[in-house]
Amino acid sequence: MAKKKEQEVAKKLYVELYKTQKEIAEDLGVTEKTVGDWVKKFNWKQERDARLNNSTNRAENIKKVIAGLTDSALDVLEQIKVAEFNGDKEEALRLKKESTRIAQEVGMFQKSLEKMDKEFKISLSTYLEVMEDIFQALQNYDKQAYLATLDFQKTHLQSIAQKLG
Template sequence: MAKDSERSVARILYIDQGKSNKEIAEKLGVQEKTVGNWVKKYGWKEERDARDNNVDARIENIKAVIDDIIADRTSARLKIKQVKIDLEHPRTPEDEAKTLRDELSTLKKEIVGYDDSISKWNKTLDNFNKENKVSLATYLHVMDELFKDMQAHNQDLYLKTLDFQEQHISKVSVQLG
């Protein structure tokens, strides 16, 4: 029984907290090999990787990239405004005006590049959302399997969750349907 509780704690440390096998073994007073066996036997590495790379996290990463590009674009727009002001009120020789016009041209090209990047990342985000949307049929299949396993494991718990199951499936059917 002690091994079951140690394994449960080890799972939390490994999956949720990202601890290494060695750190877990030291904390729980078990062999590192034992933790490694649990990781392999119960698929903890795959689960941790899947959780770390879940759809929501990947979408947030893409949005962060888009936000960074937008910030760079905004900065370039502000520089363009300043260069235009400097060109309208010449205080310097013609060679500096040429330098300002060159800078203006470069900044405009940068903005075109930013716009192109934003467009491509938005397209990636749209495609990602489409590709990673779970179909209602798949979701229902997974939930049916879960509820069957719950029924086989603990009939009382299964019966206590029947109302929840119905409400949850109805909610998801509306969302995904």
């Protein structure tokens, strides 16, 4: 039983908290090979990769890049003002080119973000189908839990229908 609990903890640490196999082994007092065997046997790497590469994480990463570029653009604009004030036309021109390059990059990342939003948006019918499968599985697994969630199911599906419909 302890092995099963260790596996559950190891999976959470690996898949959700992105710890290394070595860190997990040290935390749980097992060998790194044991953790590696679990990762391989239970396909944790694929699950972790899927979580890391989901549309939400990718969109957040793109937003961070855009924010960084925006900060850089503001810095360059300040530098342009200084160069113009000092009469350094060459430096002002170089900085204006840099500002244009940054603006083009921001536009490119914005387009990527919009494209991702369109590609990864799930249809209401697909969402409802998946949720019905989950609710049916819950009913088959634990009828009491299913019955206890009926109000949640109704509220949740109405909320999603408003969002996606």
